[in-house]
Amino acid sequence: MPVRLTGAEALALRMTSLLLRPHPVARPQGVAEVVKWFGAMQAQDAASGEWSLGVRLPGRSQADVRAALERREALRTWPMRGTVHLVPSRDAHWMLAVTGIRALAGAAARRAQLGLDEDDADRAADVLGTALAGGGRLTRAECLAALGAAGLDTAGQRGYHLLWYASQRGVTCIAPQVGKEQTFALLDEWVPDPRRPDRDEALGLLALRYVRSHGPVGPHDLARWSGLTVTDARRGLAVAGDALAPVTVDGSEALVDAALLDAPRTPVDDLHTLPGFDEYLLGFKDRTLMLDPAHATAVVPGNNGVFQSTVVRAGRVVGTWKRTVGKSAVTVTVRQLTPFDAALRSRVRSALAGYAAYLGLPLRHSW
Numbered sequence: 001m002p003v004r005l006t007g008a009e010a011l012a013l014r015m016t017s018l019l020l021r022p023h024p025v026a027r028p029q030g031v032a033e034v035v036k037w038f039g040a041m042q043a044q045d046a047a048s049g050e051w052s053l054g055v056r057l058p059g060r061s062q063a064d065v066r067a068a069l070e071r072r073e074a075l076r077t078w079p080m081r082g083t084v085h086l087v088p089s090r091d092a093h094w095m096l097a098v099t100g101i102r103a104l105a106g107a108a109a110r111r112a113q114l115g116l117d118e119d120d121a122d123r124a125a126d127v128l129g130t131a132l133a134g135g136g137r138l139t140r141a142e143c144l145a146a147l148g149a150a151g152l153d154t155a156g157q158r159g160y161h162l163l164w165y166a167s168q169r170g171v172t173c174i175a176p177q178v179g180k181e182q183t184f185a186l187l188d189e190w191v192p193d194p195r196r197p198d199r200d201e202a203l204g205l206l207a208l209r210y211v212r213s214h215g216p217v218g219p220h221d222l223a224r225w226s227g228l229t230v231t232d233a234r235r236g237l238a239v240a241g242d243a244l245a246p247v248t249v250d251g252s253e254a255l256v257d258a259a260l261l262d263a264p265r266t267p268v269d270d271l272h273t274l275p276g277f278d279e280y281l282l283g284f285k286d287r288t289l290m291l292d293p294a295h296a297t298a299v300v301p302g303n304n305g306v307f308q309s310t311v312v313r314a315g316r317v318v319g320t321w322k323r324t325v326g327k328s329a330v331t332v333t334v335r336q337l338t339p340f341d342a343a344l345r346s347r348v349r350s351a352l353a354g355y356a357a358y359l360g361l362p363l364r365h366s367w
Contacts, residue, residue, distance in 0.1 A: 039209030204239030
């Protein structure tokens with residue numbers, strides 16, 4: 001029989017799945033382990049992706065996280081939904097192959113809008129493959145210059161599309177930034193020993209990793225997160241088998257990591273200052289467990305896909321924050337979505353001080 005959960009109990013388990021509360025089994029000790037736990041972590045904004053790791057690895061600095069990425073413990077690419085994610089380096093090849101089929105099939109329409117064709121895209125991948133051969137890393141600007149020198153038009157959104165296509169095909173990947181500049185490398189050279197699971201095993205891995213890091217969730221959640229069809233999502237869940245356990249959340253069917261059933265289900269009055277592009281919100285279509293619909297426009301102004309950083313108390317968004325990183329300090333402004341009393345203000349200041357310590361800078365903040 002499925003375990004019956006109230007919405008509050010489901011939220012408590014979900015925050016545990018997301019490694020924002022102690023987990024009965026998972027104790028990730030570094031960047032590689034956290035990214036492997038999730039399978040993929042939103043990282044279209046590099047700094048946001050780094051803090052998503054930092055908040056789950058207390059005591060690690062931004063320099064520590066960046067050093068781990070230089071060691072290739074994880075990499076950034078476009079494995080699904082046309083969005084940049086951090087993925088385990090050795091899993092990037094198969095993730096692109098399994099989740100990228102639909103994205104590549106739909107790319108023709110976008111190319112037509114941009115005045116490009118498939119030959120242009122394939123030639124761009126060849127040009128970048130040649131330019132990066134031998135272990136080189138090029139900045140985004142240098143990649144675009146190489147494409148331009150080969151006679152490819154990169155104006156407007158054409159350049160972005162060609163860079164995306166080369167990575168989606170598994171030719172390139174996004175290497176760690178140099179200063180503030182994005183860099184690219186050849187995926188085969190950056191990861192010379194990739195894992196090569198068969199399709200069923202790959203679907204099962206995606207399903208297991210998504211459910212264990214986001215549960216309680218169902219097949220439609222997995223399909224939306226991964227870009228798979230619902231049929232493939234259901235197949236992956238079936239392959240994951242007994243590692244997953246059925247539950248009902250206020251009467252609706254869902255799945256969780258079986259080990260999670262041993263985790264406490266009572267609400268916890270914890271507090272986090274999370275980046276905007278974090279799996280906490282972006283890993284789900286239905287965010288009502290974590291976010292009051294009345295506050296949705298404050299978190300995603302204009303509903304344009306750009307998420308504000310959030311102040312999260314007991315699993316619920318209670319505020320947003322913006323930061324400006326300077327040479328001598330980080331300045332943070334907090335917007336309250338629910339009233340903060342003196343005790344909550346003190347806790348928010350402490351959490352932001354942890355973020356400042358992660359950056360290695362003094363904190364300046366205002367309400």
